[in-house]
Amino acid sequence: MQQKVSGDLRKDEQLLIDTIGQGLDTEYRHLLVPALNNASVLIVYIKGLINTTELEDAIIRPLTAPSRNANEKGAKKTPLPEFIESTLFIAGVKQSQDWTEICDAIVSGDSVLLINKYDAAFILANRGWESRAISEPTSEVEIRGPKDSFVENLMPNMALIRRRVRDYGLRFEGMRLGDRSKTDVVMVYIEGLVNDQILHEVRTRLQKIKTDAIMVSNYIEEFIEDSKYSIFPKMERTERPDKASAAILEGRIVIMVDNTPFVVIAPSVFWNFLQSPTDYYEKYILGTFWRSIRLLAMFLAISSSSAYVLLTSFHQEMLPTSLALKIAADRQGVPFPAAIEAFVMEVLLEVMNEAGLRLPKALGQTVSIVGTLVIGQAAVQAGLIGPALVIAVATGAISSYAIPSFAMSSAIRLLRFPVLFCSSLFGIFGYLGAVIFITLYLMSLRSFGAPFYSPISPFQKDDQKDTLLRLPRPQMKKRPSLAKPQDSVRQTTTPRSQNKSEEGGP
Amino acid sequence: MIRKLVASILLIITLVIPSGCWDMREINEIGLVMAVGIDKSPRDPNLFLVTVQVANPQGSGSSGGEKQKNESQVWIANAEGKTIFDAIREIARFSSQRIMWAHNNIIVVGESLARDDITPVIDFFTHNHELRMKTWMAVTPLSAGDVVSSNVGMGNAPGRSITEVFRFQNLTGLGLPSDLLNVYHDFTSENNNLLISSLTLNEALTQAGLADISENIVEQIEVSGLAVFDKNRMLGYLTADEARGLSWFLGESPNLVISLPHPQNQNKSVAVEMNAVKAKIDSRLNQGAPEFTIEISGSGHISEEDTFSSLTINEFKSTLENLAEQQIAAEIRSSVSKVQKEYRSDVLRFGKTVHVQHKKEWNRDLKYRWAEIFPESEVEVVVKVSIESSTLNQVPLRNYKELANTNDQSQDK
Numbered sequence: 001m002q003q004k005v006s007g008d009l010r011k012d013e014q015l016l017i018d019t020i021g022q023g024l025d026t027e028y029r030h031l032l033v034p035a036l037n038n039a040s041v042l043i044v045y046i047k048g049l050i051n052t053t054e055l056e057d058a059i060i061r062p063l064t065a066p067s068r069n070a071n072e073k074g075a076k077k078t079p080l081p082e083f084i085e086s087t088l089f090i091a092g093v094k095q096s097q098d099w100t101e102i103c104d105a106i107v108s109g110d111s112v113l114l115i116n117k118y119d120a121a122f123i124l125a126n127r128g129w130e131s132r133a134i135s136e137p138t139s140e141v142e143i144r145g146p147k148d149s150f151v152e153n154l155m156p157n158m159a160l161i162r163r164r165v166r167d168y169g170l171r172f173e174g175m176r177l178g179d180r181s182k183t184d185v186v187m188v189y190i191e192g193l194v195n196d197q198i199l200h201e202v203r204t205r206l207q208k209i210k211t212d213a214i215m216v217s218n219y220i221e222e223f224i225e226d227s228k229y230s231i232f233p234k235m236e237r238t239e240r241p242d243k244a245s246a247a248i249l250e251g252r253i254v255i256m257v258d259n260t261p262f263v264v265i266a267p268s269v270f271w272n273f274l275q276s277p278t279d280y281y282e283k284y285i286l287g288t289f290w291r292s293i294r295l296l297a298m299f300l301a302i303s304s305s306s307a308y309v310l311l312t313s314f315h316q317e318m319l320p321t322s323l324a325l326k327i328a329a330d331r332q333g334v335p336f337p338a339a340i341e342a343f344v345m346e347v348l349l350e351v352m353n354e355a356g357l358r359l360p361k362a363l364g365q366t367v368s369i370v371g372t373l374v375i376g377q378a379a380v381q382a383g384l385i386g387p388a389l390v391i392a393v394a395t396g397a398i399s400s401y402a403i404p405s406f407a408m409s410s411a412i413r414l415l416r417f418p419v420l421f422c423s424s425l426f427g428i429f430g431y432l433g434a435v436i437f438i439t440l441y442l443m444s445l446r447s448f449g450a451p452f453y454s455p456i457s458p459f460q461k462d463d464q465k466d467t468l469l470r471l472p473r474p475q476m477k478k479r480p481s482l483a484k485p486q487d488s489v490r491q492t493t494t495p496r497s498q499n500k501s502e503e504g505g506p
Numbered sequence: 507m508i509r510k511l512v513a514s515i516l517l518i519i520t521l522v523i524p525s526g527c528w529d530m531r532e533i534n535e536i537g538l539v540m541a542v543g544i545d546k547s548p549r550d551p552n553l554f555l556v557t558v559q560v561a562n563p564q565g566s567g568s569s570g571g572e573k574q575k576n577e578s579q580v581w582i583a584n585a586e587g588k589t590i591f592d593a594i595r596e597i598a599r600f601s602s603q604r605i606m607w608a609h610n611n612i613i614v615v616g617e618s619l620a621r622d623d624i625t626p627v628i629d630f631f632t633h634n635h636e637l638r639m640k641t642w643m644a645v646t647p648l649s650a651g652d653v654v655s656s657n658v659g660m661g662n663a664p665g666r667s668i669t670e671v672f673r674f675q676n677l678t679g680l681g682l683p684s685d686l687l688n689v690y691h692d693f694t695s696e697n698n699n700l701l702i703s704s705l706t707l708n709e710a711l712t713q714a715g716l717a718d719i720s721e722n723i724v725e726q727i728e729v730s731g732l733a734v735f736d737k738n739r740m741l742g743y744l745t746a747d748e749a750r751g752l753s754w755f756l757g758e759s760p761n762l763v764i765s766l767p768h769p770q771n772q773n774k775s776v777a778v779e780m781n782a783v784k785a786k787i788d789s790r791l792n793q794g795a796p797e798f799t800i801e802i803s804g805s806g807h808i809s810e811e812d813t814f815s816s817l818t819i820n821e822f823k824s825t826l827e828n829l830a831e832q833q834i835a836a837e838i839r840s841s842v843s844k845v846q847k848e849y850r851s852d853v854l855r856f857g858k859t860v861h862v863q864h865k866k867e868w869n870r871d872l873k874y875r876w877a878e879i880f881p882e883s884e885v886e887v888v889v890k891v892s893i894e895s896s897t898l899n900q901v902p903l904r905n906y907k908e909l910a911n912t913n914d915q916s917q918d919k
Contacts, residue, residue, distance in 0.1 A: 312533040317608030317636065321666065324538060324609060329563035331534040338532060425522060427529070 004097045007119035013042055019103055026106075031060065033115075035067040035087065036080075042114040049109030051128025058089035059111065059124060080115065084122050092125030104182065134160070137239050139406065144281040149239045150261045154184055157256055157263070160241035161188060165248060169193065175206060177220070181213035184258040185220065188244075193251045195484040198448055202253050202266055217257040217264050224266075226446050231414060233407035234447040236265040236272050243277050251485025267448035269482055271456070271467045273408035274298065279470050287470030295468065297402035301412050302438075304396035305342045306423035306431050308389055312338045314427030331386045339424030341385050345393045346416060348375055353397075450482050534563065537603035540580060540666060543650030544627055545616035547586045554619075554626070556593035557584040557651035560605065582655045590630040607636040611669040613643045613686070614705060616650040620733060620740035624693075624700070632690050639687040642672045644705045645733040645740065653705055656727060668727055672703070679753035679762045680746040681729040693738075696873065697857035700735035701756075704743055736851040744844065751841025754834060755785035755800050756855065763809070764833055769825040770815045777810035778830055778893065787859045791867060796860050796883050800838060803890040806830055823893050831889040838887050850881040 029043040109127035137149035169191035205224040255264040279287035403409035422430035445452035455463035465471040537560040547553035587593030681703030732744040768774040783804035
């Protein structure tokens, strides 16, 4: 649409009707403005997207007010843009001749004011639609720490970050993606901290996206991430503004997508998915302890059922004698080999998991009763499965829930199946082969230039302070090298170390 | 293209699945050997008679309280064969489960076989890749089959109860921890002979709570000393008391109890529990003839003393220490001299000591004549005991009623 505003109100209105239609929600409001010698003006807006009170009080009322100085000659000579800006009680007024921009403004929720015999339109920012209030995070619950979370609306989300990071360099760089959805996408970073190359890379990858619609942030992730076919998430997602702000302060880039209450953090490494904000909100020893528990949980989630199969079907010598006898006794008369038993149980568990996720609350109890009673107890009592297997499978399931990131936890739950398959075929050799393969694969991945397994491999000494360990805050003098920040120093000296050097001095 | 891809993936899967599961065996389909006994066949001395005790999980496990009381915890089978492996294959022929050795607890060798040649037994079990080298080994004067099939123990499968007897050997000192690894080591070493614990059955204990006692006499397995070997042949036994003398310096941290006469009242005894016992064998050459010093040091701990004495703590302590030292030294001397004079076989690691401490002489000369030198070597025993515990200060338990009586009587007089 290369046309420009013609200045002929009827023609312009017709053009608008041709472009955005005359639907139920689209309003064409005609007015006569006494102050402009009763010139006829047109206000176009989408009903659900504007603040109606504001429209009435701040736009229509001043425009239709009888001109106080209608007879004064000076008033007529006021140029139209200045007149509009000074008459309307509205924060944002922008003049435009470009039809594309005007139409975009209307569908985004702005009102557009067209004046007869004036070849430009005024875009009036009075957006205001119904949106969810900021509430507590639902998928990333933390015991301590702030209780606000992102919402579907971009503006409050940006405000949530700005409230935490008042650095002058904080930038919200916007772009519009999706030919039809025209979704706003914002890159958030700190100028002077972020690595320019990585920023450039993220920007180019975003700009390369040519698609018709972006519904949620995952649409973008799949377009821009490295190794698209890998099952591991390579960018962190969070609904917590504190986590997003901390990432920005490490020099990473946060990508916000309109209508998605989750933001995406790039680049991210594997170990980020085992960390949780609470690690930083409690004593450092607890943080380290929790991280090691999560690492253990991840290991258990992948290997508990495989370990059961390989120990009972291949390597009975690795069991203590009394345990071997106990399992053998419990397995008397079980009709299937341990491998098939384990596969069936794992699949059933995933089915229960999937059923439970989307079930209405009232039905939730039914699932847990049927699941625990029928599948757990009855199957064991009927001798269809061994009780030790139920313990192994349940351990794996519980452990997988201990991984803070839902995406990573799901990826690991999925990986249990190939590992179990290999273990059932080749015993411990199959298990080790599968685990080594997964580890090597993780090491081969990258996230926006950062090796996905760093800082463990390649090993970065300084970053160990905040990977599996969590050292006290004063010790973490440097920012993680993950995002290669321009300014890597977080703090120089701490009061305590100053004291020490004074004491230790001659 | 896609067809080819799918076809090749299917081919790989069909390749992998049949090749993968071939050595899969479910835990409930294998028979775990708990104990094995090897004898000479009574029919033909050239045949081996192998008795295995296989755990029956149904009897020992607990699946939801449905444990059958009557079912035996073990299943016992025997078979004969020209070689041990032959006999074991014979068992596999009629057993319903595949036999697995990894959980075996003990190998019992019958005396007749041990006196003849123990080599095939050690060879077979060290060849077997499933067996753990920590499996106990024992010799029995009875038939090994009887020991393996005896129904002993408290609750566990019998084979495992036997292991427990061995586990607490450092408390009794009646035998030595002779596991397969030690036996293999001693057997192959050029300077040391084999010493294997011996087991006997003792029909003494009864199962409590059973009405008909005479029918329920339970045999009890006990460690009854040591079997002394020369090369691959068994020479004879050391009794349990003699074995105790050796375990002071050959055992693993012996934690033995010695009973000493009370310094002031010969009818009463004081029990001293020895711990932190350290033993050292030293050798020196006296004009080419090796002489040995066995140095024992340890601390004692009074665990029973119920007699009053008028001695001060220091006097009491030093008297007891002297008594303990003498008693330990006497025990060691009698055992060592029995080994030296009667069996003339170096099972005491003396040769090893000389080998380590006087390598040159050993290699030049001594090792060729060791069988003659060993019985004639001088042995000195030095024991140092220190009783250093707070129990010294503890006043013996007194019975006040009795005290009161004696006081009354003295007043009456």
